Amino acid sequence: MSEKIATRDVYGKTLVELGRTREDIVVLDADLSKSTKTALFAGEYPQRFFNMGISEADMMGTAAGLAASGYISFVSTFGVFAAGRAYDQVRNSIAYTRLNVRIVATHAGLTVGEDGASHQTLEDIALMRVLPNMTVVVPADGYQTRQALFELVDYPGPVYLRLGRPKVPRVILEGTVFQVGKGQLLKEGRDVALIATGIMNGMALEAAAVLKGEGIDAAVVNIHTIKPLDRRLLSEVAADTGAVVTAEEHSVIGGLGSAVAEVLAETCPVPMLRVGVKDSFGESGAPDELMQKYGLTSFHLVEAARSVLRAKKKKEGRPPK
Amino acid sequence: MSTLSVAEIENLKSTARKLRRDIIEMVYRAGSGHPGGALSVLDILVVLYYKVMCIDPASPQDRERDRLVLSKGHACPALYAVLADLGFFPSDWLWELRKTGCPLQGHPDMRKTPGVEMSTGSLGQGLSAANGMALAARLDNSGRRIFAILGDGEIQEGQIWEAALSASHFRLDNLTAVLDYNGLQIDGWLRDVKSLEPVAEKWKAFGWNVLEVDGHDYTSLLEAIKKALEHRGAPSMIIAHTVKGKGISFMENQPDWHGKAPGEEEYRQALAELDTQEGEGVR
Ligand SMILES: Cc1ncc(C[n+]2csc(CCOP(=O)(O)OP(=O)(O)O)c2C)c(N)n1
Ligand SMILES: [Mg+2]
Numbered sequence: 061m062s063e064k065i066a067t068r069d070v071y072g073k074t075l076v077e078l079g080r081t082r083e084d085i086v087v088l089d090a091d092l093s094k095s096t097k098t099a100l101f102a103g104e105y106p107q108r109f110f111n112m113g114i115s116e117a118d119m120m121g122t123a124a125g126l127a128a129s130g131y132i133s134f135v136s137t138f139g140v141f142a143a144g145r146a147y148d149q150v151r152n153s154i155a156y157t158r159l160n161v162r163i164v165a166t167h168a169g170l171t172v173g174e175d176g177a178s179h180q181t182l183e184d185i186a187l188m189r190v191l192p193n194m195t196v197v198v199p200a201d202g203y204q205t206r207q208a209l210f211e212l213v214d215y216p217g218p219v220y221l222r223l224g225r226p227k228v229p230r231v232i233l234e235g236t237v238f239q240v241g242k243g244q245l246l247k248e249g250r251d252v253a254l255i256a257t258g259i260m261n262g263m264a265l266e267a268a269a270v271l272k273g274e275g276i277d278a279a280v281v282n283i284h285t286i287k288p289l290d291r292r293l294l295s296e297v298a299a300d301t302g303a304v305v306t307a308e309e310h311s312v313i314g315g316l317g318s319a320v321a322e323v324l325a326e327t328c329p330v331p332m333l334r335v336g337v338k339d340s341f342g343e344s345g346a347p348d349e350l351m352q353k354y355g356l357t358s359f360h361l362v363e364a365a366r367s368v369l370r371a372k373k374k375k376e377g378r379p380p381k
Numbered sequence: 382m383s384t385l386s387v388a389e390i391e392n393l394k395s396t397a398r399k400l401r402r403d404i405i406e407m408v409y410r411a412g413s414g415h416p417g418g419a420l421s422v423l424d425i426l427v428v429l430y431y432k433v434m435c436i437d438p439a440s441p442q443d444r445e446r447d448r449l450v451l452s453k454g455h456a457c458p459a460l461y462a463v464l465a466d467l468g469f470f471p472s473d474w475l476w477e478l479r480k481t482g483c484p485l486q487g488h489p490d491m492r493k494t495p496g497v498e499m500s501t502g503s504l505g506q507g508l509s510a511a512n513g514m515a516l517a518a519r520l521d522n523s524g525r526r527i528f529a530i531l532g533d534g535e536i537q538e539g540q541i542w543e544a545a546l547s548a549s550h551f552r553l554d555n556l557t558a559v560l561d562y563n564g565l566q567i568d569g570w571l572r573d574v575k576s577l578e579p580v581a582e583k584w585k586a587f588g589w590n591v592l593e594v595d596g597h598d599y600t601s602l603l604e605a606i607k608k609a610l611e612h613r614g615a616p617s618m619i620i621a622h623t624v625k626g627k628g629i630s631f632m633e634n635q636p637d638w639h640g641k642a643p644g645e646e647e648y649r650q651a652l653a654e655l656d657t658q659e660g661e662g663v664r
Contacts, residue, residue: 091534091567091574111568113537113575114504174413174479176487178502345481353481
C-alpha cells in the first residue's frame with residue numbers, strides 16, 4: 061500500500077486539472093474552500109469560482125442557475141450542510157430539474173472527529189439516494205476519487221460525491237476501471253461477501269485476511285456507486301456466497317446496507333448483517349477512537365461475518381419441507 | 382445593574398484574562414478547536430454572564446432563568462470557560478474538551494453540558510431557537526430574558542433573516558441579539574467574501590432596535606445591553622465591534638487562527654502574553 065491521502069485533497073487537485081481544459085466548469089463554495097480544497101481551483105481560475113459565503117441554500121440554487129445556463133457546477137461544502145442544510149434546494153432546484161450539478165461533499169461521516177455530531181453526517185447517503193435523478197458515488201480512496209471525478213464531469217444529471225476529511229490508505233489497484241454504477245469485486249470468495257463503500261473497503265480487505273486465517277473465504281465487493289446500484293453483481297455474490305455483510309461509515313438506516321437489503325430481498329434473500337452506525341448521532345473524539353466506539357473496524361466486520369455464517373449454516377441445515 | 386465602578390471593571394478584566402488562559406489551554410490540550418472566534422466573543426459573554434443574566438449554576442434548569450443561545454457554536458470554548466468558572470460543572474471538564482466520551486463537545490450540546498441552552502454548530506439556526514424561547518417566555522408571562530450571540534459570517538445564512546423578520550413581527554422585546562462583528566470568516570474578510578454592509582441599516586429595516594458598541598469595552602457593552610433590555614415593542618440587536626483572536630497578539634485579525642490549535646511554542650507565548658497583561662493590569 062502506498063502512502064495515505066485524503067480524498068478531498070485529490071478533489072482539489074483534480075478540479076484544477078479538469079478546469080484547465082474545461083472552461084464550462086464553475087465551482088461554488090460556502091466559506092469552506094480551504095477545507096474542501098476548492099481554494100486550489102479558486103487560485104487558478106478566480107473568475108470561475110464563486111465563494112457564496114455561509115449560505116448553503118443560496119449556493120445550491122445559484123449552482124442550479126449556472127447549470128441551467130449550460131455550465132457544469134461543482135458545489136462544495138461539508139456533507140452535513142450539502143445534504144442536510146440545503147436539502148430542499150437540492151431536491152427542487154437540482155434533482156427535480158435534472159441539472160448538471162456535481163455536489164462534492166467533504167467531511168462525511170464519523171471521521172470528521174473532534175468537531176462532533178453537529179458536523180458528522182451519517183444520513184447523507186440516505187437523503188441523497190432517495191431523490192429521483194440523483195447519482196450517488198462514494199469513492200474508496202484517493203485514486204478512485206480522481207477516476208470518479210473524470211467520469212462524472214459529463215455524466216448526465218445531478219451527482220452527489222461523498223468525500224472524507226482524513227487521509228486514507230489506497231485500496232484500489234492501478235488500472236482498475238471505474239464505471240458509474242458498476243461494483244467492483246476486490247477479492248473473490250465463496251463463503252461470505254463483505255460489501256463495502258468508501259473507507260470501509262480497506263477494513264473489509266483486512267477483515268477478509270483475518271477470516272482467511274480462520275479458514276473462511278470472504279469475497280470483498282466495493283460498491284462505489286450507491287445509486288444506480290449494481291443489482292446484478294449484488295445478486296450474483298449473494299447467490300455465490302449465501303451470506304452478506306455490508307459496511308459503511310453511515311447510519312445503517314437508509315444507506316448502503318439498506319440499499320443492498322432492498323435488492324437482495326427481491327432477488328436473492330440470504331442471511332445478512334449491516335455494519336454501520338446504529339441509529340445514533342456521533343460525538344467529538346479522535347476519528348480512530350470513534351470508529352472503534354461506534355463499531356466500524358475490521359474487527360467488527362470479522363464478528364459480523366462469523367455471525368452471518370452461523371445463520372447461513374442454520375439455514376442450510378434446516379430440513380426440507 | 383448600574384454603571385460599572387473602576388473596581389468592577391478591574392475585576393471583569395481579571396476574570397477575562399483567566400478565561401482567556403482557559404480557552405488557550407483547552408484548545409491546546411484538545412489539539413483542535415476555534416480560538417479566534419472564542420477570544421472575540423469572550424468579553425461579550427463576560428458582561429452578560431457576570432453582570433446581566435439571572436442564572437443559578439446550582440439549579441441550571443430553573444424555569445425562570447435567563448437564556449443565552451450561542452448561535453456561533455464553534456466559539457464554545459469561551460462559553461465552557463465561563464460556565465466552568467461560574468460552577469455549572471467542574472473545571473477539570475475543560476481539559477477533556479473534544480475527547481471521546483467527554484461532556485464538552487466540539488460544538489455545544491444541550492444534552493451533555495449543563496448551562497448550554499441550545500445545541501448549535503450548524504450556523505444560522507440559533508436566532509430562530511432564541512425566538513422560540515422568547516415566545517415561550519411571553520406565553521409563560523415570565524420576565525425572563527433571552528440572548529442570542531451571532532457571528533458576522535454566520536448572518537450570511539438566510540435563516541437569520543427569516544428569524545429577523547419573525548422577531549420583529551412578534552415584537553419580541555424580551556430578546557437581545559449580539560453580533561460579534563470581527564470582520565472575519567473562514568475564507569477571509571467578510572468584505573471580500575460576502576459583505577454585510579450596511580449592516581446596521583439592514584437590522585433597522587427589519588424592524589429591530591439597533592445599537593452599536595465596542596465589543597471589548599465593558600462599560601459600553603453594559604450600557605448598550607441595558608438600553609436593549611429597556612426597549613419596548615421590538616427586539617434589539619447590539620452590533621459589537623470586535624477583534625478576532627482578541628488578547629493574543631499573533632492571533633488578532635488573523636484568518637488562520639479561526640480553527641486551529643496552538644502548537645507548544647505558540648501556546649507558551651500566548652500564556653506569557655496573558656501573564657504580562659495581568660502584571661500590567663491591561664486587558
Ligand atoms: C451551516 C454551516 N456552514 C458552515 C459551517 C462551517 N463554519 C464554521 S465557523 C465558520 C465561519 C464563521 O464565521 P463567523 O460567524 O464570522 O464566526 P467567528 O468569526 O466569530 O469565528 C464556518 C463557515 C458551519 N459550522 N455551519
Ligand atoms: Mg466573524
